[in-house]
Amino acid sequence: MPDAPSEALVRARSLTKRFDAFTAVDAVDFEVHPAEAFGFLGPNGAGKTSTMRMIACSSPVTEGQLSVIGMDPRTQAREIKARLGVVPQADNLDQELTVRENLEMYARYFDIPRHVARARADELLEFVQLAERANDQVQPLSGGMKRRLTIARALINEPELIILDEPTTGLDPQARHLLWERLYQLKRRGATLIITTHYMDEAEQLCDRLVVMDKARIVAEGSPRQLIDEYSTREVLELRLPDDARSGLDGQLDGLADRVEHLPDRLLLYTDDGERALDEIHRRQIAVESALVRRSSLEDVFLRLTGRSLVE
Amino acid sequence: MTAGADPIFAPATRVFWRNWLVYRRIWYRSLFFGFLQPFLFLTAMGLGIGSLIGRNTQAFGAGVTFTDFLGPGLMAAMAMQTATFESTYPIMNKIQWGRNYEAMLSTPLATRNIVAGELGWIGFRLLAVGAIFLTVLTIFGITRTPWALLALPVVVVTGLGFSSNLMAFTTTQQTDIGFSWIFRFVINPLFLFSGTFFPLSQLPGPLQAVAWATPLFHAAELTRGLVLGRLDLATAPFHVAYLLAFLAIGIWLADRGLARRMVA
Numbered sequence: 001m002p003d004a005p006s007e008a009l010v011r012a013r014s015l016t017k018r019f020d021a022f023t024a025v026d027a028v029d030f031e032v033h034p035a036e037a038f039g040f041l042g043p044n045g046a047g048k049t050s051t052m053r054m055i056a057c058s059s060p061v062t063e064g065q066l067s068v069i070g071m072d073p074r075t076q077a078r079e080i081k082a083r084l085g086v087v088p089q090a091d092n093l094d095q096e097l098t099v100r101e102n103l104e105m106y107a108r109y110f111d112i113p114r115h116v117a118r119a120r121a122d123e124l125l126e127f128v129q130l131a132e133r134a135n136d137q138v139q140p141l142s143g144g145m146k147r148r149l150t151i152a153r154a155l156i157n158e159p160e161l162i163i164l165d166e167p168t169t170g171l172d173p174q175a176r177h178l179l180w181e182r183l184y185q186l187k188r189r190g191a192t193l194i195i196t197t198h199y200m201d202e203a204e205q206l207c208d209r210l211v212v213m214d215k216a217r218i219v220a221e222g223s224p225r226q227l228i229d230e231y232s233t234r235e236v237l238e239l240r241l242p243d244d245a246r247s248g249l250d251g252q253l254d255g256l257a258d259r260v261e262h263l264p265d266r267l268l269l270y271t272d273d274g275e276r277a278l279d280e281i282h283r284r285q286i287a288v289e290s291a292l293v294r295r296s297s298l299e300d301v302f303l304r305l306t307g308r309s310l311v312e
Numbered sequence: 313m314t315a316g317a318d319p320i321f322a323p324a325t326r327v328f329w330r331n332w333l334v335y336r337r338i339w340y341r342s343l344f345f346g347f348l349q350p351f352l353f354l355t356a357m358g359l360g361i362g363s364l365i366g367r368n369t370q371a372f373g374a375g376v377t378f379t380d381f382l383g384p385g386l387m388a389a390m391a392m393q394t395a396t397f398e399s400t401y402p403i404m405n406k407i408q409w410g411r412n413y414e415a416m417l418s419t420p421l422a423t424r425n426i427v428a429g430e431l432g433w434i435g436f437r438l439l440a441v442g443a444i445f446l447t448v449l450t451i452f453g454i455t456r457t458p459w460a461l462l463a464l465p466v467v468v469v470t471g472l473g474f475s476s477n478l479m480a481f482t483t484t485q486q487t488d489i490g491f492s493w494i495f496r497f498v499i500n501p502l503f504l505f506s507g508t509f510f511p512l513s514q515l516p517g518p519l520q521a522v523a524w525a526t527p528l529f530h531a532a533e534l535t536r537g538l539v540l541g542r543l544d545l546a547t548a549p550f551h552v553a554y555l556l557a558f559l560a561i562g563i564w565l566a567d568r569g570l571a572r573r574m575v576a
Contacts, residue, residue: 019576056418058414058417058418058574058575059575059576060575060576077422078318078420078422079420081417081418081419081420082419082420084418086418088411088414088415088418090411091411092410092411092412092414092415093415094330094410094412094415095410096334097330097333097334101333105326105329105330105333106415106419108326108329108330109323109326109416109419109420109421110419110420111323111326111420153415154418157419
């Protein structure tokens, strides 16, 4: 259900970023529509951050076209940035200011009047559950709190588009879930999000639509469900075999699955019915150390598309 | 390029204000040290060394004691040192360690606003420490005329000249290793050989020529002339022109340097 091109909030055509001889982003096309959560999924170095930096007007476009909120980053960076919220990969909160001062000072960079800034800071601290820490220094906050504060800061100008670069990298599982929950709330309020991540679970949780990037290019595009349906089977049987059994496996797995991936530590058998495949393994008396049947994920999509796993 | 159409100074005041927010928690500390440093220097060197020099002061000029000679020179050197400190580690922190500039550049601010705001802030700091220094000079009885107040703009322009050029240097550095190199081989020699402690005429000819080419010498000549009320009006415009050119080059380099560093 692609919208008319004029409605896209971000539109890239043959978008390219080169650093001297190195091509970080190689002629990619994509569109982000209002009120959707759009993801860039890919391993480190795939070109996700370079693409985001171009959208955020902090890195000049080398070639191709890019329009952000209907404007050209080459000539209207200031106007575009006024309407974006950016959550960077590495925390860049002001360590010398308090939690509240971080928000109010940032609001001043956007030329937001003081009394408005104060009211919004109150509201946002409530939203990211940091109201009790308002007058504390930033330094002693936990990683999850700092990231939540960074998100609150990115919302201070009521942005039309929020860009999150690896929002949960480095956080513990509890902090990640709390963050996802907040981002989900934002989504429900109709915010447009662009998220880069190398976590497939994050992409599946948050993204309505995503592109898979690998080696500076987009290799697939769709909703998480569509991508899984298109590039993987319904289920996956994961097998760990004893070391000596792997070499003498020739032909023994034939007919068990649509496709078999040989990873260094395990085998992945792609099939619509994992249990049946496992029964057949037992029937053929193949020595198995452990076996697990699970649903396909974006990780499998990525493996299929690139021949490599996402998180090494 | 539309950079020319974008506002420079209004957004820059936000950068200035951010520094003030941080500084207002520690201003009394810097006020204290601002007094302490000239006080210690003038007491130890002026009274201590000055008494050894005794009456052998003809090189300083008629009616000028060693302390008189030293005080205004130190004032110029203080501008250089304040600027040096403010434009190295704190700027590096905002570029690299604390990534403050990255955060600022995600807002409508541009690198040019940051350069303007930081220089405005450092200019304000220079004015403050300059005023303290002048007060101490007056307490020591070194100040001879109200024209001494004109030494304050000299301090600001001199300091900003060093500040902008060092800021440009900082934008090219990946670590702080280069800073100690700068302190040892640029700032300290300038401090010692730019006519702060003794007149250049005491140096061998070639070294005099070198000292003439350095910015601190011109600043020291101006502050000394203004504080002691014996400004040489024939050479003063040249000193002023030199310092303004030093500042203009620094601003140009810092603006270019920060844009190259931050927007890639």
